[in-house]
Amino acid sequence: MNCFNHRDVSAVGLCKSCGKALCPDCWTELTNGLACKDSCESRVNRINRMLDSNAQVMRVARLQLKSLGLFCIIAGIAFCALAVWVNQTIGSSFACFVAFFGVAFTVFGFLRLSRKQDYPQSD
Numbered sequence: 274m275n276c277f278n279h280r281d282v283s284a285v286g287l288c289k290s291c292g293k294a295l296c297p298d299c300w301t302e303l304t305n306g307l308a309c310k311d312s313c314e315s316r317v318n319r320i321n322r323m324l325d326s327n328a329q330v331m332r333v334a335r336l337q338l339k340s341l342g343l344f345c346i347i348a349g350i351a352f353c354a355l356a357v358w359v360n361q362t363i364g365s366s367f368a369c370f371v372a373f374f375g376v377a378f379t380v381f382g383f384l385r386l387s388r389k390q391d392y393p394q395s396d
């Protein structure tokens with residue numbers, strides 16, 4: 274395979290943007306790939322930036338899923354503590370009702386935290 278611009282020079286790589294074969298004179302190295310000098314350089318830089326911000330969005334989404342799980346666990350524990358108090362003041366039947374919510378929230382929270390497939394990998 275020869276360079277797209279120099280038909281007699283063998284290519285060393287492909288442009289990440291347009292896929293043309295490039296010789297050492299024609300390519301410029303970017304953070305994660307090759308691009309045609311000048312013509313595709315800015316485009317590939319834009320793509321790289323897009324991928325970067327995409328990874329950032331994924332990180333935030335992962336964090337939100339995680340904090341939802343933590344929130345449920347904290348709410349669950351709070352409900353359980355409330356159930357103990359309700360048991361002493363209002364009565365055991367209502368305390369059971371509150372305790373049920375406490376356990377449900379806690380279990381849901383732990384399930385949220387342990388389900389790894391819900392946390393997309395950014396790479």
Ligand SMILES: [Zn+2]
Binds near residue numbers: 289292309312313
């Ligand atoms: Zn190109």
Ligand SMILES: [Zn+2]
Binds near residue numbers: 276277278279296
């Ligand atoms: Zn060339």
